[in-house]
Amino acid sequence: MTAQKPLIEDPTALAGLADDELQAILLEGVSRTFALTIPQLPAALYKAVANAYLLCRIVDTIEDEVSLTVEQKKLFCSRFIEIVKTGAAAEDFSRELAALLSAQTIPAEHSLIQLTPRVIAITHTLDPVQIDALAACVETMANGMPVYQALDLHAGLKTMKDMDDYCYYVAGCVGEMLAKLFCHYSQEINQHRDQLLKLSVSFGQGLQMTNILKDIWDDAQRGVCWLPQDIFNEAGFDLGTLTPETNDQNFRRGLSRLINIARGHLENALLYTQLLPSHETGIRNFCLWALGMAVLTLKKIKENLNFNESSQVKISRRSVKTTILISKFTVRNNWLLTLIFNLFSRNLKTPDWQYLPLSPSGH
Structure with a gap:
């Protein structure tokens, strides 16, 4: 290297x-x-x-x-x-x-x-x-x-729909492209084309939301915020007041709710991966490694809601190696993949609050 x-x-x-x-x-x-x-x-x-x-x-x-x-x-x-x-x-x-x-x-x-x-x-x-x-x-x-x-983004985006749209332009359309390439590569994969194209947008959004949440404070230093105000309205926090020095329980409540939404998109990413033929281990690993690292990043954010710089929630190289190792052993087994996903993501849900739908938003 x-x-x-x-x-x-x-x-x-x-x-x-x-x-x-x-x-x-x-x-x-x-x-x-x-x-x-x-x-x-x-x-x-x-x-x-x-x-x-x-x-x-x-x-x-x-x-x-x-x-x-x-x-x-x-x-x-x-x-x-x-x-x-x-x-x-x-x-x-x-x-x-x-x-x-x-x-x-x-x-x-x-x-x-x-x-x-x-x-x-x-x-x-x-x-x-x-x-x-x-x-x-x-x-x-x-x-x-x-x-x-x-746009003036110092006070965030107005709605969750705005965040959905932004994530589509940045990552969801990439997911669609990959689904098209996979379907063109294999007639067996192409049999699930409609499902894969729909889930691929959600897959991309889950990865992009994870990056946005990880980089909140780096963006804040630049006077930029990609979070949706309507989610934080329900938590009682005004994103217009967000600064790198913010230390607010209501903000962390809103952050937890976004983690919950991102988890839902990553669950769709798992469903996407499980639709791929089990013998296509290369494509499955390509998906699983990204999915696994995103889940571990969200888990680290949820466990450190008072973090104030991205380095504090960046997963370690050891975690990356562990993700790779686990996926290589379980890549063909959908039941094990579901079990592991639920195990590592169980604390990412917000029990008293749910955002619907978790499926892609009509692109």
Whole structure:
């Protein structure tokens, strides 16, 4: 791993690598989690899913870049949608965006933007059905995310529906894309297409809500809050007063209720995984590792509701290794998977309060 870091920061050193090697190094630079999980997929899926994540990360980089105005972000996102669809004009896009990136963007993302033409070239070596799935996801994400850039988010989102919508644009559409890729890969999986597409949105929302809850205080330091006020109204807390110094029992009550909602989405993620054929252990592990790490993160948050920085609820490497080990032993057994999920998530429910529906919200 350490030998790759200089390469990640020097895109010229990556240019001559084979497609899979290049994507593996870029993934390691921008997301260790996905660099760990994506290689579990069958070879027929690895290239497309790795490429899909890098495309989504390019959109994320645009959205997170502090030097860009809202209008610039909309323009770059619009251009990127067409680039993914057509494969054309990636060089100009890459050169112009790279010149505007600030030092706040990590070196690996600088390299990813500079290597956008190569990433797009890989996209267009894929099967047409795979390209369509990737392009639809990028279009949904790139059209949806800029809407939130224009909002004043210091007092959070207004409703849980707003949070559902945000999670769909950021992660739910990615879940849909993965379901489409899995169904295209296997006719046996495709028999459950409608159920998988519905559950995939909930799967994505569960993972995204976990990230939002983990990063509450990091976001608060930037004056941003992704929590829904209507949930906190019932708990008696005004998100407009939220600061990194907040220490309020009513806030923690609202937080518990969101943990409960996230748990429901992760339960749907388990149902999604259990619909996959038991012999497809690679795809199942890909899902289970993400699901397991999310459950452990929520569990840590619930046990430390008074945390004030994300590092306090970040799961340890030992927990990651344990998740991987347990999933490898139980990956084929739906009964055991349900038992383990219920065991680890039992304290995440809020007994006196329930948010319905737990299923995806109509996207």
